[in-house]
Amino acid sequence: MKRILVGQSGGPTAVINSSLYGVIMEAKEQGCEVYGMINGIEGFLEEKYIDLTGQDVDYELLKCTPASYLGSCRYKLPENLNEIVYRLLFEKFKKLAIDIVLYIGGNDSMDTVDKLSRYADEIESDIKFIGIPKTIDNDLVETDHCPGYGSAAKFVAGTVRDVVWDAGVYDRPVVTIVEIMGRHAGWLTAASVLARTEYEKNPLLIYLPEIDFDLSSFLRDVKDALEQSRSVVVCVSEGIKDAAGKLICEYEDESVMDQFGHKMLAGAGKVLEHFIKSSIGCKCRSIELNLPQRCFAQMASAKDIEEAEIVGRTGVAKALKGQSGSMVAMIRAREEGYNISYEMVPVTDVCNLEKKFPSDWIVNGNDISDKFYDYVEPLIQGEHTVEFEGGLPRLLKPAYK
């Protein structure tokens, strides 16, 4: 009987627990035992783990429980494989008789998988290491998209549409700026384009971090948009920056220190709100969608939940067949319709790289092409039936509580 160790790392997504569900279910069906690291590799170093096979837990609830059931960490393994931490970790793997380690996470987590797998090669260990992708940023290379992105995109699109409806009710010019997560890649902000309908063209302006942001062009864009529509909704990535590489959210650096002597870092949306108020003088409001983008599980995409589970199951199945040092990737078929196959790619080709939003899908620096629409639309389809109790979604109690 094989023994599997699974961990979650980095920022949560609405479906990171669906991948965990897939791992647990596939492992059980294949007759394996599963242990879960508490707080990722960092917690495991302190021997914090839990037996997931033997628990009397309704794991179905993982599909609509946000955040990381096993807890998380942000822990980067040293570059030098001779560091003692590697020896310690492998001693602990051995002590627990682990055959397979699955790590659910983004870029940094894939780096962890890569290093552990290289160390295993060096010491000729048989332990298999597999990466299970997750990120709302959708910035992992070698995969069509990442589990977690579809649900975040659905939340962003739905919420921006609600905001467009709300912002339009008054009969006077108003600019509403929505700040969306994504420091380096604009995938999530681009999803706001889905909020448009045949009769409602808002958000009229969309700015991604892939394009240099220029305040004077922005001002011109907003003025033009106000000619078209009394209510203008603008969506911006938190990470937009100017041609010199300076983040817009840092434009207040020098002048704005709070009374405690800290930089305000109030966000790009807030900076632009003040800019519009001072330069156009119309009503302006900024909204930061913030954490709910990654933790609002009540509106997760059913397609995303399904794919996240399959990615987890595939990781187990492939490891049992001897794969190691690889990540489960989602490959979209080239033919018509939406068809995903699950294939293994070397994790070393994935870690420490970022997949940017394609520049040819950005129109005029402030809009998104229909090609992106075709890409993203299948990812937000379907709704998972959430179990409510006393008026609120029933969530699974985290393993670390």
Next chain:
Amino acid sequence: MKRILVGQSGGPTAVINSSLYGVIMEAKEQGCEVYGMINGIEGFLEEKYIDLTGQDVDYELLKCTPASYLGSCRYKLPENLNEIVYRLLFEKFKKLAIDIVLYIGGNDSMDTVDKLSRYADEIESDIKFIGIPKTIDNDLVETDHCPGYGSAAKFVAGTVRDVVWDAGVYDRPVVTIVEIMGRHAGWLTAASVLARTEYEKNPLLIYLPEIDFDLSSFLRDVKDALEQSRSVVVCVSEGIKDAAGKLICEYEDESVMDQFGHKMLAGAGKVLEHFIKSSIGCKCRSIELNLPQRCFAQMASAKDIEEAEIVGRTGVAKALKGQSGSMVAMIRAREEGYNISYEMVPVTDVCNLEKKFPSDWIVNGNDISDKFYDYVEPLIQGEHTVEFEGGLPRLLKPAYK
């Protein structure tokens, strides 16, 4: 055949359109014609209105369409009833042969109903004026609660619970501050208490504007809470202020001007985030729930939708029986269980007053009593089935588009 004119005013709620639905349906069933003001009384002054009876529109969708279907306004009628605007409005009512005017809104809208009804008395007009309450702030007097509050409370409770789950995943001290709407009344912030479960006591601290806010007590509270729990979630009303009456969100006034010379007004949550970072030094994040509190229709309370419709229907029925100058109030039965009767109260007793959160429901200045739990719990019950199309909720196109 009686002719009804209905308008929506002030900030939207998730169910302001459910009240409109109730008005349209009851009017149709009673054989009346219904016209809708576009952009409230202000738009009507410019003769902007729409025939709601004759339209081929799927009004069922109003139940899950956020914002104000008819558009809104913030327009205060003059105190002096001799001002020309009254004569103009009544000329327009007469021109359209209006018998009944229903106005859906909060405090200011009830003031409009009061003034129009007093003017009608003065000129001996037969037109009936009825107020239909709505507000997420829940601050109208003479009614147990207001349509719109239950849905906002459900969204706040659900989202805070998600944030609590998300904030707890790392194994290190973290303070998360959630800023919730409510400038003068703490009803909505108090609803965050519903996020707690038997095993999760976050949000550990809740501050309402009814209690003077003191930075040093706050610091002590947070330090104590960090002794109890590694992750501390704090919920604050946007309108918290100190003993001198100064808003916490204005604490940066003097020192913080942005590069365009404006006050930052970044919100109470942001101010407290910086305060915690500078005085405790632990990781701290602030989240402003912002507009989605009032416009996220996908998680509206079914009970709230139902009551909002009945309030609208009751307004029509009572006006047809000759009532005027009154608002539909919701009276809760004193016996066990939750039972609401719909009664008329003089609108003059409602307008320009604010119902504060009861001080005896606030515990130690930073917590909420179980009595509030009994009050609020019935208001968030039930989920409305939202119709999705292409992965997103199907919304009704606003009448003003």
